[in-house]
Amino acid sequence: MERTQWLTLPGCKRVLVVVHTEVYGQRLGDLLPLLESDLRVQVDFTVAPHAFNAGAPRSLKALGAPVLPWRAALRGDFDLVLAAGSQGVERLRGPLVRLPHGAGHMKLSRPLDDRDPGAPRTVGGLGPQYLMRDGRVVPAALALAHEDDLATLGRCCPAALPVAEVVGDATYDRIVASLPLRRRYRAALGLRGGRKLLLVCSTWGPGSSFSRFDALLPRLLTELPRQEFQVAVLVHPNVWAGHGDWQVRSWLAAARRHGIAVLPPEADWRAPLIAADWVIGDHGSVTLYATLTRAAVLLARFPEADVDPASPGAELARVAPALSFARPLPEQLAYARAEYPGERYARIGRRISSEPGRFGRNARRLLYRVLGLGEPAYAPALPPLPVPRRGARGGRDEVPA
Structure with a gap:
């Protein structure tokens, strides 16, 4: 309008x-x-x-x-x-x-x-x-x-x-303030009975993990038992805007038919990030914000030539394990969880704000x-992150279901 x-x-x-x-x-x-x-x-x-x-x-x-x-x-x-x-x-x-x-x-x-x-x-x-x-x-x-x-x-x-x-x-503030709501977010996402959430996220551009989805998504479908894992994919809105909604849905159609949830570009990704057990990412912001959560991080891509070497993202690349196409995914997820560098992630997270x-x-x-105005006479507050809605709208997944 x-x-x-x-x-x-x-x-x-x-x-x-x-x-x-x-x-x-x-x-x-x-x-x-x-x-x-x-x-x-x-x-x-x-x-x-x-x-x-x-x-x-x-x-x-x-x-x-x-x-x-x-x-x-x-x-x-x-x-x-x-x-x-x-x-x-x-x-x-x-x-x-x-x-x-x-x-x-x-x-x-x-x-x-x-x-x-x-x-x-x-x-x-x-x-x-x-x-x-x-x-x-x-x-x-x-x-x-x-x-x-x-x-x-x-x-x-x-x-x-x-x-x-x-x-x-x-x-940063809204994620940290909403961490105590993790159980509520997970319940809203249908994660019950010990089922784990793996969030696969991608920024945009030729160095993003999206450019490797053709190799990664089939592995997620064949190597991870669906009764144990829910996989959700978060693609940068610039990819949707640049290629068009139909094209991105078309590229991801087979994955969606086999149970991988695709978060639409307008979805608030922060609650699913808090709910995630693992994040597979790249040099995008979502991967960096994952250091504030309980998620173990693996990097599918990290184009060093396009990243400021003094940034917290570059430090994350030196700490987080890199995803390998030579070893089974369950083994790598278990390794990332067992070797979770909590103190180092906390230090990286503190570099965000x-x-x-x-x-x-x-x-x-x-x-x-x-x-040029006086502030209102009450303390400002940002609301906690909303609880995700399950289901589908317009043919696109809202959140994992």
Whole structure:
């Protein structure tokens, strides 16, 4: 549903939430509870130009949010603009607060994003190509998750250091706060009688584990007894947006027919992650967030050339066992569980956020400072992660069943 005219309460500060992709929309969704119940603030949403923005309207529809057309957003004046991406935001009128859209700033910039051919690759999201236009820093504030990110920013884009502020990580806080609900999540996912959950996750791009699913998924079907294991697959929304829902469902159709659950791109993956006993992943954020849970991690792929060697993700690759195609899967899962490096995973997890449990407090303070308003007279709180719904909708699995 598109909003074609301004409907603003008198005296309201106007906030624009800019969604580039479905992932960015999910990330920004964690900020919305910090603005709710305040009649001094009105929030609008728009979808920005992006190669993978096909799923962005779906995430806004799930919120019940009317969408302001991009051209109308460019004509508007806002008191605060929130975005997790960079494309087009310099054209909007209003102070911009930029947030990261993943964990740990692991990935290096893509060569196609770099404007200076031959120059060293920067860290994704923290280089000048993401933060500057025409020689000026675009964000009024750059929210970071960890103090270490300041050093990375200083190497990649020192001009942005004056606007950087460490606020923590909402996903970190919500996962940690929801860990006591693990039994409830597992019950909702149908994991009874000692049945184990193996979550196979993939980021996007040529170095992702998705590019090896043609070899991995048949092994999961033939080597893991279905009465003992539930396998669920989580594919990055950019894969769905880039190839199209039909194509991804088609590629995974045989696996689904044989009992592997495929989480749709709009699903909140964090509760299944907490419920998982094992995670097979790559250099994506979900794999890194698994260090906060009880799951034993195995890496199906890890393209070192595309990862910042100083990042927590690179440290995880030096700790987590690598999946082998030469040994039986049950043997490798048992090994990963028996050799679970709990203390080292805990140290890696602490590198995701240096403000544990304080994202709500820090982020709301930042937003209201930019808005020029006093904060509401109650402590901000982010809700626990919702209990997954079982079953299917629209031909796609909601959660494992």
